[in-house]
Amino acid sequence: xxxxxxxxxxxxxxxxxxxxxxxxxxxxxxxxxxxxxxxxxxxxxxxxxxxxxxxxxxxxxxxxxxxxxxxxxxxxxxxxxxxxxxxxxxxxxxxxxxxxxxxxxxxxxxxxxxxxxxxxxxxxxxxxxxxxxxxxxxxxxxxxxxxxxxxxxxxxxxxxxxxxxxxxxxxxxxxxxxxxxxxxxxxxxxxxxxxxxx
Numbered sequence: 001x002x003x004x005x006x007x008x009x010x011x012x013x014x015x016x017x018x019x020x021x022x023x024x025x026x027x028x029x030x031x032x033x034x035x036x037x038x039x040x041x042x043x044x045x046x047x048x049x050x051x052x053x054x055x056x057x058x059x060x061x062x063x064x065x066x067x068x069x070x071x072x073x074x075x076x077x078x079x080x081x082x083x084x085x086x087x088x089x090x091x092x093x094x095x096x097x098x099x100x101x102x103x104x105x106x107x108x109x110x111x112x113x114x115x116x117x118x119x120x121x122x123x124x125x126x127x128x129x130x131x132x133x134x135x136x137x138x139x140x141x142x143x144x145x146x147x148x149x150x151x152x153x154x155x156x157x158x159x160x161x162x163x164x165x166x167x168x169x170x171x172x173x174x175x176x177x178x179x180x181x182x183x184x185x186x187x188x189x190x191x192x193x194x195x196x197x198x
Contacts, residue, residue: 034080036060038090050167051105055092059179061113062138065120066187073117108152116141134184
């Protein structure tokens with residue numbers, strides 16, 4: 001934070017200063033979290049038999065859903081999509097950029113990110129916060145991503161339900177199970193660390 005901004009906050013009314021500080025903190029979290037999704041999106045392996053790459057971006061979505069509030073999680077993923085739509089290199093590498101990427105074969109997965117993250121956060125915060133609850137919450141969000149991705153690919157390709165399942169869902173089930181478990185483990189570990197720090 002700059003010296004001028006610090007001075008302004010110090011001289012401002014306490015409620016206004018607190019609101020400004022909270023807004024800056026939230027903005028910083030959203031931008032940092034969207035950068036995490038972008039980094040994970042670039043950890044991707046193209047698969048020759050499907051137009052959808054094997055990417056770590058869904059892992060970031062699951063993890064952020066478990067770590068952030070529903071509103072913050074959705075805002076983070078909307079920010080990520082907006083960054084990509086503006087042409088920033090945040091999506092998985094490929095021949096399409098910007099809005100064209102959102103309208104391409106992986107568009108359904110991407111568009112599902114905000115609602116999936118918000119759903120995960122909503123379910124997790126209304127549970128007993130156990131590892132099993134984290135698994136179930138992350139799995140529900142992951143299911144939303146897979147379903148939206150499959151439906152979008154079906155619209156684009158006009159393929160049969162069986163073909164779409166083989167292209168958009170089946171190749172990712174094993175990897176998604178690992179992502180769900182890893183996100184749940186990290187979230188529960190972070191929660192315990194916070195309790196210990198208090």
